Amino acid sequence: MNKGLFINIIRFVLLVLVQVLVFNRLNFFGYINPMVYILFLYWYPIKENRPAFLGLSFLLGLSIDFFSDTMALHAAATVTIAYLRPAIMRFVFGINYEFQSFKLSNSTKAQQFTFLALLILVHHSVYFSLEFFSVANLLLIVKKVLAIGLASLILCLLFGSLFSVNKE
Incomplete structure (x- = not known):
């Protein structure tokens, strides 16, 4: 088995x-529980097998759903961001993303931040739109996307700095 796998x-x-045992039990201000498992989709190698990535994303979301009793909401949101990840990367990194030698660690901190923030924003938008599934709850959806998204982003950045693979 190779090291990357x-x-x-x-x-x-x-x-x-960590998501199931720690963050699902946390409730900042009564309703904010960050979703740090999105880091898997952020860290996953750029040029790996796309169908396998989509399948792993589904399994990741389904695993969280199984322990959280959330009826495949996480699975839908993770598959959505896995599917949209190449478009988000093209938007953030431009043409550089297309090259074989491209690595996330070689991009600027601003690009890495923007990429992670967009993944979280899309994930949370899908997740909370499906959870409430009503235009009448639009303000609640926006409130949750922004509040939980900000908490998720901060904690993902902390985790990312603690556990970054490439220390240079």
Whole structure:
């Protein structure tokens, strides 16, 4: 088994465990529980097998749903951002993303931040739109997307700085 596959399996398992055992139990201000498992989709290698990535994204979301009792909401949101990830990357990194030698660690901090923020924004928009599924709740959806999205972004940035693979 190669090193990259092993690292991805460890990330997958640890992020599911941390999300389910720690962050699903946290409630900042009564309604904010951050979703840090999105980091798996952020860290996943750029040029890997796309169908396998979509399948892993579905399994990641389904794993969180299984322990959270959320009826495949996480699965829908993770598959959506996995599917849109190339378009988001093209938007953030431009033509550089197309090259074989492109690595996330070689991009600027602003680009990495924007990429992570967009992944979280799209994920939370899909998740909370499906959770409330009503235009009447639009303000509540926006409030949750922004509040929980900001908390998720801050914690993902902290996790990212603590566990970054490439220390240079």
